[in-house]
Amino acid sequence: MRTPTLFLALLLAAAPAFADPFAKGDIKTGKTLHDKSCISCHVSMTGGDGSAIYSRLERKVKNPQQLQARIRNCNANVGANWFPEEENHVGAYLNNAYYHFK
Ligand code: HEC
Numbered sequence: 098m099r100t101p102t103l104f105l106a107l108l109l110a111a112a113p114a115f116a117d118p119f120a121k122g123d124i125k126t127g128k129t130l131h132d133k134s135c136i137s138c139h140v141s142m143t144g145g146d147g148s149a150i151y152s153r154l155e156r157k158v159k160n161p162q163q164l165q166a167r168i169r170n171c172n173a174n175v176g177a178n179w180f181p182e183e184e185n186h187v188g189a190y191l192n193n194a195y196y197h198f199k
Pocket of ligand 1: 136168
């Protein structure tokens with residue numbers, strides 16, 4: 098039977114892409130970038146350290162694609178001028194700390 102083998106091979110080849118959406122991101126670098134550019138507004142909105150915006154019940158971001166899009170928009174709005182790799186580091190940090198998308 099060739100088909101199941103092929104299917105399994107495809108599945109394995111595709112698996113890493115789904116396992117962790119920000120696998121290439123560095124969490125520590127992401128935290129540094131995030132803490133520098135991204136906290137001020139969130140603090141004024143939620144108080145505390147601002148992280149409640151990521152864990153509030155009615156949070157907007159529901160999947161990794163939305164998280165990535167949000168980081169990209171905020172990056173542009175704030176003028177942080179991050180490269181895509183840097184957005185990815187911040188994604189890795191936020192996902193690890195708050196969102197836990199798989
Ligand atoms: C100019 C103010 C401001 C700055 C600076 C800012 N944000 Fe935001 N951010 C907001 C606002 C306002 C919301 C809530 C929007 C909403 O509720 O729809 C938000 C929401 C978010 C969310 C979604 C939270 C949820 O609902 O799940 C993410 C993720 C986020 N910001 C990431 C960032 C990142 C990354 C940076 C740094 C590049 C950043 N923000 C900087 C104003 C800001």
